[in-house]
Amino acid sequence: MINKVVAGADAAVADIPDGAVLMLGGFGLCGIPENCIAALLKTGVKNLTCISNNAGVDDFGIGMLLKTRQVRKMISSYVGENQEFERQLLSGELLVDLIPQGTLAERIRAGGAGIPAFFTPAGVGTEVAEGKEVREFDGKPYLLESWLKADFSLVKAWKGDTTGNLIFKGTARNFNPMMATAGTITIAEVEELVPAGELDPNQIHTPGICVHRIFQGTHYEKRIEQRTVRSIER
Numbered sequence: 043m044i045n046k047v048v049a050g051a052d053a054a055v056a057d058i059p060d061g062a063v064l065m066l067g068g069f070g071l072c073g074i075p076e077n078c079i080a081a082l083l084k085t086g087v088k089n090l091t092c093i094s095n096n097a098g099v100d101d102f103g104i105g106m107l108l109k110t111r112q113v114r115k116m117i118s119s120y121v122g123e124n125q126e127f128e129r130q131l132l133s134g135e136l137l138v139d140l141i142p143q144g145t146l147a148e149r150i151r152a153g154g155a156g157i158p159a160f161f162t163p164a165g166v167g168t169e170v171a172e173g174k175e176v177r178e179f180d181g182k183p184y185l186l187e188s189w190l191k192a193d194f195s196l197v198k199a200w201k202g203d204t205t206g207n208l209i210f211k212g213t214a215r216n217f218n219p220m221m222a223t224a225g226t227i228t229i230a231e232v233e234e235l236v237p238a239g240e241l242d243p244n245q246i247h248t249p250g251i252c253v254h255r256i257f258q259g260t261h262y263e264k265r266i267e268q269r270t271v272r273s274i275e276r
Contacts, residue, residue: 043238046206048255051081054229058087058194061114065150065192065221066094066104070123070267073214074103075196077231077259083110091115093190095146095217097127102265108136117190119143123267142170145187147220153189154223154252161186195225198259199248202232203239206253207246215247222248231259 048054055078058064068074082090083106090113097116098105105124107113115137121127130136141149142164152160161184165171175186197218200211208230210218222228230248235258 043205045204046250046253046256047204047235048257050257051077051231051259052084054078054231054255054257055081055085055087055194055196058082058085060087061089061091062087062193063091063191064093065190065195065197065217065225066092067195067197067214067216067218067221068103069095069213069216070120071098071103071265072212073198073210073216073218074098075198075229075231076103076262077257078196078198078229079103079106082107082112086110086112088112089114091117093117093150093192093221095119095143097121097124099123099267100126102263111135115139117141117146119146140170145170146190147217149187149190150217150224151220153191154220157189159186159188190224192221192225193227195221195228197222197228197230197248199230199232201234201236201241202230202253202256203236203241203250204256205238206230206248206250206256207238207241208232208248208250208253209241209245210247219248222252227254228252229254230256232256233259233262 117139145164166183166185199208201209230253
């Protein structure tokens, strides 16, 4: 069996070069590769294209890379929680490709499956359709969308083994599994790393063949984007 374990986040991302295209898993702040992002901050790598459902918040997640001007372009869906993202977008400092969330997910899945393009009704008749082919099927217009792939996919799982098999927990099983299939090199950080053979094969969400490097992360903050509580009337 191939042992894919690396020493930690610093070793895992050390060869990511300037100008790389990255996929970063997560939904909001759930299931994001916190340790990998922190390591990228230290390397100072720049001109990154980041493919992620959202852009984190100002002081956490991808928002930290935006603050240090390490991101040249964002390909994402929901970015409403990040004021620095908004500022850079409006000032022209940041290139942005906003994509309907379902289309983003399917483009990533297509990249991992080797499907170069597909048709979807989402975005027809909007700015999303500008410059793209529209074709009619059964009397309804559909928009041609292309796959998304990355040089490196950075994903975060609950548990993994030394050969790269991954299990995601709860909402973290969002963009992570499909991104793990769409990167030339996939780096997985896990909360618990176990020897090969300890995971139930029926519970594995991402097979180790898709993962090239794995390490056990540390100090997961698991921050909540917004906490709303109801006042109790006495």
